[in-house]
Amino acid sequence: MIPAAFDYHRPASLADALSVLDELGWDAKLLAGGQSLIPAMRFRLAEPTAIVDLNGLAELERFEEADGYLHIGALVRHATIADSGLARERYPLLADAAAVIADPLVRNRGTVGGSLIHADPAGDWGSVMLAYRAELAVRRVDGDRIVPIDELFVTTFMTSLEPSELVTSVRIPAAGTGQGGAYEKLERKVGDFATVGVAAQIALAPDGTVGAVGIGLTAVGATNLRAAAAEQELLGSSADEAAIASAAARAAAESNPSADGRGSEEYKRDMVRVLTARALRRSVERARGTV
Amino acid sequence: MITGQELGGLGCSVKRKEDARFIRGQGKYVDDVQLPNMTYLHLVRSPFAHARIERIDTSAALEIPGVLAVITGEDLAKANLSWMPTLSHDQQMVLATGKVLFQGQEVAAVVGETRFAAADGAAAVRVDYEELPVLIDPHQALEPEAPILREDREEQTNHIFHWESGDREATDRIFSEADVTISQDMLYQRCHPAPIECCACVADWDATNEKMTIWMTSQAPHAHRTVFALVAGLPEHKIRIISPDVGGGFGNKVPVYPGYVCAAVASLTLGRPVKWTEDRTGNLSSTGFARDYHMRADLAATKEGEIRALRVKTLADHGAFNAAAQPSKFPAGLYNICTGSYDLENAFVEVDGVYTNKAPGGIAYRCSFRVTEAAYLIERAVDVLADELGMDAAELRRKNFIQPDQFPYETSLGWTYDSGDYEAALDRALEIVGYEDLLREQEEKRARGEIMGIGISSFTEIVGAGPGKTFDILGLEMFDSCEVRVHPTGKVLARIGVQTQGQGHETTFAQILAEELGIPVADITVEHGDTDTAPYGLGTYASRSTPVAGAATAIAARKIRDKAKKIAAHVMEVAEEDVEWKDYAFRVKGAPDRSVSMADVAFAAYTNTPQGVEAGLEAVNYYDPPNLTFPFGTYVCVVDVDKGTGEWKVRRFVAVDDCGTVINPMIVEGQIHGGLTEGFAISAMQLIDFDENGSIIGSNFMEYLLPTAVETPTWETDQTVTPSPHHPIGAKGVGESPCVGSPAAFVNAVVDALSPFGVRHIDMPITSYKVWKALREAGVAD
Amino acid sequence: MATTTSIAVTVNGTERSAQVEPRMLLVHFLRDELGLTGPHIGCDTSHCGACTILLNGVPIKSCTMFAVQADGQSITTVEGLTRNGDLHPVQDAFKEDHGLQCGYCTPGMMLAGAALLASNSDPSETEIRMAISGNLCRCTGYQNIVKAIQRASRAMAGNGAPERGKTEGGEA
Structure with missing residues (x-):
């Protein structure tokens, strides 16, 4: 399993990276953690003629709260989040998900940005970011823009970004009181992609009802999906068992899985239901714990 | 006087000699x-x-x-x-x-x-x-419209062989008059050993x-x-x-x-x-896949639970070429060991092999030539019968075991079991796991709507091929060999015809020699794997190293001892008949303090030989075993099932193995851990599947799932010891028992968990999806 | 021939420079170019972990990184676990507890274990099992590997510093 030959670029700065991208366009492939790209290249499923290695660009490595957001640099490794006290205490949905992506060695290398841009519907971060209603900070040679997560995924392995654009970081609203989230992933073994994954993030209003909710679904559609109807169902409710059950049923209905070796469409829909309920219950518990 | 413990002889957990290089990353593999x-x-x-x-x-x-x-x-x-x-x-x-x-x-x-x-x-x-046109389903291979795959063969059919064992008529007669019969289709799925x-x-x-x-x-x-x-x-x-x-090899x-x-x-x-x-x-x-046996097992029994007969019909998918790596005289190998641990009146087995558009193989994946399929079939079928009879699965087994005084026991399909005490292993396993308490717990949980299951497998293995009259590779009879040289200073170089893939031969074969020669393990080097230096052997698989080459090693050492005894008599200036080998030295009978060690004798063998005795101290033995050996054991598995997702988790797994004399308990335990893990993997996840175009699903570790440390259960091991009467040191072989015996225990446990919902069988690998389906069909939901 | 890039990598404490094709996987660089055959190759998909090495102290799969990416970095292979002839406690413990059989996954397992102990001196069994879950073993069933890492943890705690060179009951 030997990749095809390619030209290797290691820009010394973000500005350099942007100009290389601008010049090479579709011929270039960005290399972040490489944990999906390199295996694909070994199988020659991907044969990019040029690789732009982003590793070492410090601008892409920030992981901090500022200006009412948590900023997660595109090169932040899954393991950094899994091991982060900040994530565990204030962003449990992030910590939950980071701990179940691939395996611990892959997590030491794989990055949040790389995973999002890969746009694999079985990727875990897409659902998490949908639940958080994240935004991506995107740069190109001649400017920058903010891309809401709902506008990122076009279809499997395809995003709305231009080849000259580069995600520098992802931002999610800074944690506040009365918030909680959880990630539930059903996998056949450690290191497997999700059969189904569900990310939930909840903010309780002062009266204990659900003031805001985000639910993202993994591996049940062409992209990570927002369970919008389920969110609507839960919004304003008291997040009791009945509300959770009907939201979970909604999520199952709006998912769009396909059958494969992991199970039938019906099974996966039911897993969306079961896991959504479990994720919501844990989110509510966590949210109440901080009220 | 030196002790066996000091020598590192039989029964000692000697640390492995080969580890010195492996822990430094200095193993030498082919790609190195x-x-x-x-x-x-x-x-x-x-x-x-x-x-x-x-x-x-x-x-x-x-x-x-x-x-x-x-x-x-x-x-x-x-x-x-x-x-x-x-x-x-x-x-x-x-x-x-x-x-x-x-x-x-x-x-x-x-x-x-x-x-x-x-x-x-x-x-x-x-x-x-x-x-x-592609042929993937073996059931379609013999249909008239099926494409003929092998144009090179004289016979233009996809049929490879039909093989029968046992008395069809007598078996059918028992079925026609039996109180109770069961029939269960089961698939032992295509899987792959996948050494790393x-x-x-x-x-x-x-x-x-x-x-x-x-x-x-x-x-x-x-x-x-x-x-x-x-x-x-x-x-x-x-x-x-x-x-x-x-x-790692595992047959691959x-x-x-x-x-x-x-x-x-x-x-x-x-x-x-x-x-x-x-x-x-x-x-x-x-490369060599394993299994792909589409089996039907019928059992006939009395209503009191006495199993009378077994009838087996099997379709064997061999892929594109019949490359089953099995050296027996029988097309389905040792599959007719499928009467297992039970004393039956009669049995009949038939197997048809067919070609399909899949990779060739049918290798003995951590087993001896279809014994895994056989053990799974009988241990699964007995559970189905227990369900039919409403009998406790342990009790049904106990009632039908071959009894210790029946050994050597000739099965109705022609194998002669060497030794066994099946009830002792069952009792030990049930005691360790706390069977009665578990049954009580299960009853309480079922009342609360929780799902747990207990699975038992009381398997009998067959390992150690030859004898040469029954087994050969291209005519080469399945003996094995050892050549031993004792150097003048009492150090030993031994070479064996078998080849390790992690079993620790450099250590265990040195232990056999230490025991037989009274020379410390540290002074013995064991080599293998180089055909220019090692004596001819048929290799390591089918748990045959200890039963065959292990015996050759003991016998070669005894040949050395025979010659050394003459030299010892000469050195001690006594008659040969006055010398005996005792407590790891040659001693004068009646005056045990007058003794010479093997090292002393070795020096004399090169410096001071008696007249008529050749110089040197070497021996070689090619051992053709008189029979196979028959390890056995009982495994008990306890599982909990998540009724929301269908996931099942092993809470306890108790393995009581009997592999006869144990050479190195540490290594035996390691072999059991490894074999149980492969059995678990097969029952839970390992599957080589194909789509309708014949494209393989499971050609990489993304889809061919191997358990990690997280999914793998913690194993509780114990043993009974029933030596093989025909093996020079009584050893039977152990590498395969846990992989042969355990799949039925896992499946029996999950099926037991689901039995209140009318589930009687689920084919391996038992995925969460299959369990979920069974639960939903029974109307159970989270 | 294809264009090559020059790299300088600190491997087991020694700086090594080489000209490599960008597509050369780090594991092939270590094995074929440097002759360090401790890291093994067992799969095509980054699942088995036989090729595990430490990159700046962090365990990663060297089949899923290009050698050019290691330029300027520090790498430890199993050959670097032994220092001045003294074994790392994890190496001792793998032998002591029969944490290996065929030896093929062993370098990766030991490095994953050593990295865990470097950041968590007293891990629970669950933490150990998780830490080695990116490394597949077909021989041992993992149980004795877990035991060995626990033993190494005790040995390291006993001294307050990595205990080296201690062997028991056999030839190390």
């Missing part, structure tokens, strides 16, 4: 071999399961800088090497000519100066195919000396040397096979694969060393 002028070979494989090859265009590949040669089946045909014999009296393509018969089949070999050149060359080979090291070789043709040296991932280097001599026409003394450290490295042959041909052609390293995709899609 680096030679000057090395070239690299990359195989081109078929993307189709069944297709006519219209054209192979190698021109673009040959233009790539660094590509040295492209070999096709047509090239090999000129040397009469495009086909090679299999171990099951069939033939197999080395590189495809005419058509391809399974996805991943070897079509061409590209040799390059570097790995890059070889891979780029392989990518540039253009093959035009015309797709043919894939297959590899380095072929190095020395044109000056006309000698071919091949480093090869081989479980049977001598047999492979003979195969190379027969297939390639090279003189056997000019072939040297070296099987260095092997990164028994057959000869096309990559080896291509590398040898390329080296002969180029006059340079050629390295072929298989990738995982090639390993899983083209």
Whole structure:
């Protein structure tokens, strides 16, 4: 399993990276953690003629709260989040998900940005970011823009970004009181992609009802999906068992899985239901714990 | 006086000698071999399961800088090497000519100066195919509209063999008059041993000396040397096979694969060393798979639970070539061991083998030639019968066990079991697991709507092939060997005909010698795997190393002792009949303080031999066992089921094994841990599947699932000891028992968990999805 | 021939420079170019972990990184676990507890274990099992590997510093 030959670029700065991208366009492939790209290249499923290695660009490595957001640099490794006290205490949905992506060695290398841009519907971060209603900070040679997560995924392995654009970081609203989230992933073994994954993030209003909710679904559609109807169902409710059950049923209905070796469409829909309920219950518990 | 403990003799948990290199990363595996002028070979494989090859265009590949040669089946045909014999009296393509018969089949070999050149060359080979109808379901193989796969055979049918064992009429008669009968279809799915090291070789043709040296991932280097001599026409003394450290085998490295042959041909052609390293995709899609047995088990019993007869009908999917790596005289190997641990009036087994568009194989994956299928079948069927009778599964087994005083026991299908005490193993396992408490807990949980299950498997294994009259590879009888040299200073070099793949032979065989010769383990070196130095042997698989080569080792040592006794008498100046071997030394009878050690005698053997005795102290033994050995045990598995997702988790697993005399308890326990883990993997996740086009699903570790440390249960092991009466040290072999015996325990546990919902059987691998389906069909939801 | 890039990598404490094709995987660089055959190759998809090495102290799979990416970085292979002839406690413990059989996954397992102990001196069994879950073993069933890492943890705690060179009951 030997990749095809390619030209290797290691820009010394973000500005350099942007100009290389601008010049090479579709011929270039960005290399972040490489944990999906390199295996694909070994199988020659991907044969990019040029690789732009982003590793070492410090601008892409920030992981901090500022200006009412948590900023997660595109090169932040899954393991950094899994091991982060900040994530565990204030962003449990992030910590939950980071701990179940691939395996611990892959997590030491794989990055949040790389995973999002890969746009694999079985990727875990897409659902998490949908639940958080994240935004991506995107740069190109001649400017920058903010891309809401709902506008990122076009279809499997395809995003709305231009080849000259580069995600520098992802931002999610800074944690506040009365918030909680959880990630539930059903996998056949450690290191497997999700059969189904569900990310939930909840903010309780002062009266204990659900003031805001985000639910993202993994591996049940062409992209990570927002369970919008389920969110609507839960919004304003008291997040009791009945509300959770009907939201979970909604999520199952709006998912769009396909059958494969992991199970039938019906099974996966039911897993969306079961896991959504479990994720919501844990989110509510966590949210109440901080009220 | 030295003790067995000090020597590191039988029963001691001696730390492994081989670990010194492994923990330093200094193991030497085939891909670690680096030679000057090395070239690299990359195989081109078929993307189709069944297709006519219209054209192979190698021109673009040959233009790539660094590509040295492209070999096709047509090239090999000129040397009469495009086909090679299999171990099951069939033939197999080395590189495809005419058509391809399974996805991943070897079509061409590209040799390059570097790995890059070889891979780029392989990518540039253009093959035009015309797709043919694909046959994947073995049940359709014999239907009139099924495509005939093997045009090379005289008989134009997909049927390979029909084999029967036992008395059909007498068995049918019992069924017709029985109080109770059950019938259960079950599939032992296609799976793959998937050792972490894939297959590899380095072929190095020395044109000056006309000698071919091949480093090869081989479980049977001598047999492979003979195969190379027969297939390639090279003189056997000019072939040297070296099987260095092997990164796991489990049966995968028994057959000869096309990559080896291509590398040898390329080296002969180029006059340079050629390295072929298989990738995982090639390993899983083209090398020896295991099982694919579509079985029906019928049991007849009295209403009191006395099992009277077993009837088995099986369809065996052998893939495109019958390359089952099994050396018995029987097409379905030892499958008729399927009466298991039970005393039956009669039994009848029939098996039909068929061709399909899948990879060849049918190798003995951590088992002896279909014993795994057999043990699973009977242990699963007994549980189905228990369910039918409403009887406790432990009780039903106990009631039907062959009793200790019945040994040697001849089964109705013709095997003679050497020794056993099945009830003792069952009792021990039930006691450790706390069976009564578990049954109570299960009852309470069921009342609360929680789902737990208890599964039992009381298996009997059959290992240690030969005898030579029953087993051979291309006529080579399945003996095995050991050659022992005691040096003048009392240090020992021993060489054995079997080949380790992690079993620790360098340690355990030294322990046998330590025990027999009274020489410390530290003073004994055991070598194997190099056909230029080791005595001829048939290799390591089927748990045959200890039963066969272990016996050869003990007997070779005893030959040394016989000669040494004469020398000892001479040294002590007494008559030979006044000398006895006792407490690890030669002693004068009645005056045990007058003694000489083996080391003393060794020195004398080279310096002071009595008249009429040859100098030196060496012996060799080729051992043809009088019978196989029959390890056994009882496993108990406890599982909890998540009724929301269908996930099942092993909460407890108790394994009581009886492998006769234990040489090294630490190593035996390690073997059991490993075998149980493979049994768990097979029951829970390992599956080589195909889509309707014959495309393999499970050709890499993304889809062919192997358990990690997180899924793998914690094993609780214990033992009983019932020595084999016919083995020189009473040992039976253990490597395979846990993989043979455990799948039924896992499946029985999950099925038991679901039995309140009318579930009687689920085929392996038992995925969460299958459990969920069974629960939903019964109306159970989270 | 294809263009090459020059790299300088600190491997087991020694700086090594080489010209490599960008597509050369780190594991092939270590094995074929530097002759460090401790890291093994067992799959094509980054699942088996036989090729595990430490990159700046962090365990990663060297089949899923290009050698050019290691330029300027520090790498430890199993060959670097032994220092001045003294074994790392994890190496001792693997032998002591029969944490290996065929030895093929062993370098990766030991490095994953050593990395865990470097950041968590007293891991629970669950933490150990998780830490080695990117490394597949077909021989041992993992149980004795877990035991060995626990033993190494105790040995390291006993000294307050990595205990080296201690062997029991056999030839190390």
